[in-house]
Amino acid sequence: MAKERSCCCSTETKTxxxxxxxxxxxxxxxxxxxxxxxAGEANFFCLAGVGGHVSGMIESxxxxxxxxxxxxxxxxxxxxxxxxxxxxxxEYLVVTELGIEKKHDFSLAPADVEQxxxxxxxxxxxxxxxx
Amino acid sequence: MKRIQVLGAGCPKCKKLAENxxxxxxxxxxxxxxxxxxxxxxxxxxxVMMTPALAVDGVVKVAGKVPSVDEVKPLLS
Numbered sequence: 001m002a003k004e005r006s007c008c009c010s011t012e013t014k015t016x017x018x019x020x021x022x023x024x025x026x027x028x029x030x031x032x033x034x035x036x037x038x039a040g041e042a043n044f045f046c047l048a049g050v051g052g053h054v055s056g057m058i059e060s061x062x063x064x065x066x067x068x069x070x071x072x073x074x075x076x077x078x079x080x081x082x083x084x085x086x087x088x089x090x091e092y093l094v095v096t097e098l099g100i101e102k103k104h105d106f107s108l109a110p111a112d113v114e115q116x117x118x119x120x121x122x123x124x125x126x127x128x129x130x131x
Numbered sequence: 132m133k134r135i136q137v138l139g140a141g142c143p144k145c146k147k148l149a150e151n152x153x154x155x156x157x158x159x160x161x162x163x164x165x166x167x168x169x170x171x172x173x174x175x176x177x178x179v180m181m182t183p184a185l186a187v188d189g190v191v192k193v194a195g196k197v198p199s200v201d202e203v204k205p206l207l208s
């Protein structure tokens with residue numbers, strides 16, 4: 001069942017945009033963003049919508065109280081997409097900078113996903129002790 | 132004529148945004164049509180993930196905020 005989006009009465013809005021790229025680290029960004037959204041800890045936004053100049057997506061990203069942008073590797077596609085759309089003031093994390101090696105496969109090690117999730121939760125200002 | 136759309140389910144912030152948008156349009160003396168879009172499925176078609184949001188002629192200008200009358204004016208011109 002689809003998660004019901006809140007209207008405008010929520011307190012702080014936390015948003016994640018992930019590169020979701022075609023490698024293990026790209027898919028780790030997608031997996032982490034998905035897990036945090038499913039847990040109700042952040043809203044996973046479509047980076048493709050930002051890249052496609054969808055005005056609603058761009059303005060939603062600008063309107064969020066806290067935005068974390070995730071790139072899998074230093075190619076930094078997500079960051080470049082945000083910058084091209086004129087969205088600034090976001091937190092930023094690159095998965096390979098956590099010491100996770102980029103591979104062109106989609107075998108995600110659970111420990112790598114968890115390590116990245118913890119790092120993202122810290123960027124979001126969420127407590128890291130409760131899962 | 133400007134088509135001003137206020138996207139939101141109808142909470143107090145959405146109503147305030149509609150009031151501010153209308154006041155801005157009147158202050159500018161422009162011809163306008165104000166439409167309140169309250170259906171979530173319709174709102175999602177704009178790509179909006181946070182409401183309230185304001186669209187002018189189909190382009191979302193602001194989301195997740197309630198801009199003041201003065202802040203809305205440049206968005207309408």
